[in-house]
Amino acid sequence: MIDTEFFNQLNRFSLMVRKRVSSVYAGSRRAVLQGRGIEIVGYREYMPGDDIRTIDWRVYGRTEKLYIRKFEEEKNVTTHILLDSSKSMDFSSLSSGMTKFEYAAMLACGFGYLVARENEKFAISTFAETIDITPPKRGRGYLLHTIDRLNQHKLQGNTRFDECTRQYEKMIRSKSLVIIISDFLTDLDSIRAGLYMLAPNDLIVISVFDPAEYDLTIEGDAKLHDMETGEIRKTYISPKLKEDYKKMADLHFGGIRETCMHVGADFFSFGTDRSIFDAFLETVRAR
Amino acid sequence: MPFSFANPLAILALSSLIPLIILYLIKPKPKDVEIPSLIFILDAERREDRHQTILKKVVRDPLMLMQLLFLILLTLAMMSPSYVTTADVRADHTVIILDASASMQAEEPSRFDLARAAAEKFVSGKTSIILAKNVPILALDSGSKSDAISVLQRIQPGATTANIGDAIILAKSMIEDGSGSEREDAIVIISDFSNADFGSISSAKMLANAAGIDVTYKQVGSDVGNIGITYGKPERKGETYNYLCTIKNYFNDARTVPIEVFRNGKKTISSSVTVQPRASELFALKDLAPGATVIALRESEGKRGGESGSDLFDVDDRAYIAIPDAKKRRIMFITETESKNPPAKIAIGSLQDTECSVVKPPVLPSFDDYDIVVVGTVAKDSLLPGTFGDLASFVVAGGSLVVLASGDLGEIATENVLPVSVSGKAGSAALTIRSSSEFTKDIAFEDVSVGKHLKSAPVNGSVVTVVADDGSPMLAYQKHGSGTVVYFGFGEGDPEWNDFHTRVDYPIFWRQIVDWMSGVRGIEEYNVRTGRVYPLAEEQEVLTPAGTVTTDNLLFDSAGGYRIGDLDIAANLYDPLESDLTVPVVSEEARILKPDTARAEVEKGLWGYLTVLVMFLAGFELYYLRARGEL
Numbered sequence: 001m002i003d004t005e006f007f008n009q010l011n012r013f014s015l016m017v018r019k020r021v022s023s024v025y026a027g028s029r030r031a032v033l034q035g036r037g038i039e040i041v042g043y044r045e046y047m048p049g050d051d052i053r054t055i056d057w058r059v060y061g062r063t064e065k066l067y068i069r070k071f072e073e074e075k076n077v078t079t080h081i082l083l084d085s086s087k088s089m090d091f092s093s094l095s096s097g098m099t100k101f102e103y104a105a106m107l108a109c110g111f112g113y114l115v116a117r118e119n120e121k122f123a124i125s126t127f128a129e130t131i132d133i134t135p136p137k138r139g140r141g142y143l144l145h146t147i148d149r150l151n152q153h154k155l156q157g158n159t160r161f162d163e164c165t166r167q168y169e170k171m172i173r174s175k176s177l178v179i180i181i182s183d184f185l186t187d188l189d190s191i192r193a194g195l196y197m198l199a200p201n202d203l204i205v206i207s208v209f210d211p212a213e214y215d216l217t218i219e220g221d222a223k224l225h226d227m228e229t230g231e232i233r234k235t236y237i238s239p240k241l242k243e244d245y246k247k248m249a250d251l252h253f254g255g256i257r258e259t260c261m262h263v264g265a266d267f268f269s270f271g272t273d274r275s276i277f278d279a280f281l282e283t284v285r286a287r
Numbered sequence: 288m289p290f291s292f293a294n295p296l297a298i299l300a301l302s303s304l305i306p307l308i309i310l311y312l313i314k315p316k317p318k319d320v321e322i323p324s325l326i327f328i329l330d331a332e333r334r335e336d337r338h339q340t341i342l343k344k345v346v347r348d349p350l351m352l353m354q355l356l357f358l359i360l361l362t363l364a365m366m367s368p369s370y371v372t373t374a375d376v377r378a379d380h381t382v383i384i385l386d387a388s389a390s391m392q393a394e395e396p397s398r399f400d401l402a403r404a405a406a407e408k409f410v411s412g413k414t415s416i417i418l419a420k421n422v423p424i425l426a427l428d429s430g431s432k433s434d435a436i437s438v439l440q441r442i443q444p445g446a447t448t449a450n451i452g453d454a455i456i457l458a459k460s461m462i463e464d465g466s467g468s469e470r471e472d473a474i475v476i477i478s479d480f481s482n483a484d485f486g487s488i489s490s491a492k493m494l495a496n497a498a499g500i501d502v503t504y505k506q507v508g509s510d511v512g513n514i515g516i517t518y519g520k521p522e523r524k525g526e527t528y529n530y531l532c533t534i535k536n537y538f539n540d541a542r543t544v545p546i547e548v549f550r551n552g553k554k555t556i557s558s559s560v561t562v563q564p565r566a567s568e569l570f571a572l573k574d575l576a577p578g579a580t581v582i583a584l585r586e587s588e589g590k591r592g593g594e595s596g597s598d599l600f601d602v603d604d605r606a607y608i609a610i611p612d613a614k615k616r617r618i619m620f621i622t623e624t625e626s627k628n629p630p631a632k633i634a635i636g637s638l639q640d641t642e643c644s645v646v647k648p649p650v651l652p653s654f655d656d657y658d659i660v661v662v663g664t665v666a667k668d669s670l671l672p673g674t675f676g677d678l679a680s681f682v683v684a685g686g687s688l689v690v691l692a693s694g695d696l697g698e699i700a701t702e703n704v705l706p707v708s709v710s711g712k713a714g715s716a717a718l719t720i721r722s723s724s725e726f727t728k729d730i731a732f733e734d735v736s737v738g739k740h741l742k743s744a745p746v747n748g749s750v751v752t753v754v755a756d757d758g759s760p761m762l763a764y765q766k767h768g769s770g771t772v773v774y775f776g777f778g779e780g781d782p783e784w785n786d787f788h789t790r791v792d793y794p795i796f797w798r799q800i801v802d803w804m805s806g807v808r809g810i811e812e813y814n815v816r817t818g819r820v821y822p823l824a825e826e827q828e829v830l831t832p833a834g835t836v837t838t839d840n841l842l843f844d845s846a847g848g849y850r851i852g853d854l855d856i857a858a859n860l861y862d863p864l865e866s867d868l869t870v871p872v873v874s875e876e877a878r879i880l881k882p883d884t885a886r887a888e889v890e891k892g893l894w895g896y897l898t899v900l901v902m903f904l905a906g907f908e909l910y911y912l913r914a915r916g917e918l
Contacts, residue, residue: 224320244332
């Protein structure tokens with residue numbers, strides 16, 4: 001369950017973080033791209049293929065030449081938050097019972113809250129085997145609606161990261177801020193492919209893990225059930241296997257970090273035992 | 288393949304499995320754990336050792352399986368299982384008899400080298416090696432494989448004949464003394480079988496076979512020709528020595544052999560002799576001076592190197608001759624005979640290398656200046672009192688005394704020096720030789736006609752060589768201190784007593800007895816044939832052709848010069864049979880120079896294999912635990 005107390009915390013500290021957070025959303029930035037907008041930035045002669053609605057007839061009246069109006073593109077940037085809702089996110093080893101999904105959802109809502117407060121558009125879409133695309137909207141009401149939706153969301157399925165990002169990328173019309181929050185427990189190549197697809201956007205990648213995932217607490221004979229695939233593995237968890245497991249995890253997340261560096265994305269990794277507010281603050285400060 | 292167990296009760300050790308199985312049964316089931324990050328577990332497992340992964344796939348609990356296997360194999364090992372199978376078997380104890388006779392030195396590489404190489408193939412776990420010379424020589428008694436190889440590399444052939452039959456008998460007794468069990472033992476004879484006494488070999492083989500010992504012949508060498516000195520003899524001729532030898536040609540064509548004679552190291556004569564095929568020629572030397580003389584046939588040296596038909600046998604290409612230094616022996620002849628020349632005095636006086644002084648009692652010169660004192664006919668009152676006492680001292684100090692029978696001898700106080708005690712006179716008698724000695728050699732005492740003699744009896748410790756039919760010793764001797772006393776019952780040569788002095792062998796007898804008493808051996812004692820054993824009084828150093836040895840029983844097993852103290856002796860092969868290098872056909876199998884193996888049922892124990900397996904399993908378990916990071 002998403003704890004709304006977190007928003008109160010954000011409110012209390014909003015003054016402190018405002019300046020830094022202001023750069024997170026696009027409201028204060030001027031776009032450099034030209035496109036459809038309101039303010040006219042100039043004219044040029046009509047070329048076949050141009051939208052005839054953009055012809056300035058007044059200028060034609062004066063010069064008898066066809067000129068079209070050039071507009072400044074809309075300067076507001078939409079924030080797209082992709083939240084992993086695969087079955088593996090339903091894991092918790094903490095006494096508080098906080099799952100990785102709850103933690104990730106609170107982070108996502110935190111970003112949504114900040115954006116909504118500036119009256120910018122945002123969307124929190126969940127993904128697992130497929131992506132549940134939610135259109136970006138403004139307003140706190142929309143945020144509350146999203147929180148409600150996330151609370152009701154049932155976690156299931158594998159993570160098909162590359163497929164989901166491919167679908168979502170088609171929906172993004174202009175350069176946006178994309179925040180991905182996931183445990184990234186899927187094939188590294190799939191993750192790389194997905195990140196490259198979203199690379200043209202402003203990208204923030206947040207990895208969420210449970211402490212027990214990183215340091216295996218089990219040992220001896222064990223019957224392991226994979227949460228996503230349901231695969232069962234009977235094995236003996238020896239100290240050597242634990243050591244190798246940790247190396248594999250380091251290798252996996254190291255690979256993601258390296259890809260992020262390559263595409264110019266910010267990468268953060270948080271254990272669910274860490275205060276959400278601290279994690280959120282760290283993410284914001286870094287920008 | 289039936290299995291048997293030496294210690295079947297050890298199966299009780301399998302009960303040790305029970306606690307292990309119980310532990311396995313009460314072991315808690317694996318925990319069911321939901322895990323989101325199974326991919327890392329799978330990746331980590333892939334990183335593990337491939338064998339471990341396979342093991343894990345095959346068995347659920349590899350450690351348990353290893354422990355079970357460990358205990359089962361340990362129990363099996365304790366039960367000492369074995370099975371019976373047919374296999375190629377070789378003897379446990381092999382006695383290798385290597386022919387070390389002179390003919391084994393023939394050919395290039397030598398027959399002995401071939402035999403030595405073949406012998407190495409026959410070396411088994413326990414090996415003995417006997418060198419078959421004219422007497423068998425034990426080179427290795429029940430040695431290990433490395434001992435046997437080491438001995439084989441050291442041994443060399445001699446210049447003697449080979450008595451293989453005796454070697455087989457020795458080998459048989461060694462095996463019987465050593466084993467006494469049902470083990471497989473074998474005798475392998477490796478020889479050229481040249482000049483072999485197949486009669487004695489077959490008899491000895493049959494004896495060994497009867498004792499359950501397998502005897503195998505292996506033959507080396509091939510027919511080759513030879514030319515060599517097969518006989519030689521130095522002979523005394525007056526003051527000097529002559530030498531005569533036979534050079535025999537075993538080739539099928541005539542050969543001319545250059546001959547060189549070396550006297551005391553200097554070449555003195557170069558000659559040559561042509562010998563017809565399969566024939567012999569004589570070669571003689573005159574006036575051999577004291578010292579060493581060597582006769583060398585040069586044919587072989589010029590044609591060495593494997594040329595067809597060349598002489599490939601060195602041993603008989605040289606003859607060594609030793610001539611002793613002539614030394615004058617001083618003899619005092621004490622007699623009262625009116626005749627100036629009694630036969631005994633004439634005989635003694637005519638001996639070579641002697642100086643004979645005839646003296647008449649009672650006044651006698653000092654005995655110390657003489658080697659031999661001969662007491663002839665003396666009256667009972669002629670000798671001064673104490674004369675025989677002085678003679679006794681002379682003998683004790685190493686002198687030699689010959690006392691001739693005379694009418695008054697029984698009445699003279701001889702101070703118990705004589706080997707007989709005279710009791711009176713007796714008439715005619717027939718003589719017999721009771722024991723032969725060097726000085727009675729070739730003397731026909733039986734033909735001597737005796738008309739009168741002294742009745743006597745031998746004293747304790749005396750040796751009687753010729754005795755009359757009434758039991759009276761006619762010729763006897765006795766050691767007295769360091770010297771020797773001889774009683775000569777024939778007197779000075781009175782025709783009334785006997786006719787010995789008229790016989791042709793009378794002077795020969797005196798030469799022989801004087802030589803014997805003065806320590807001068809016959810020339811044949813200085814020139815011996817190889818293979819002779821020469822007992823020495825004590826262990827001493829002997830210079831041999833092969834180097835210096837210290838022994839008390841010298842075997843002349845190489846041809847050449849030997850020096851024992853200040854005595855020089857020459858040894859030669861002089862054996863026409865050994866020089867004949869023809870190799871008789873023994874059998875086809877004998878030509879195959881490798882061990883015969885037989886298919887037999889053998890019991891093979893598995894204890895060793897199982898123990899190794901248990902050790903390996905224990906090691907693997909430790910490795911497995913270490914790989915899991917638990918050690």
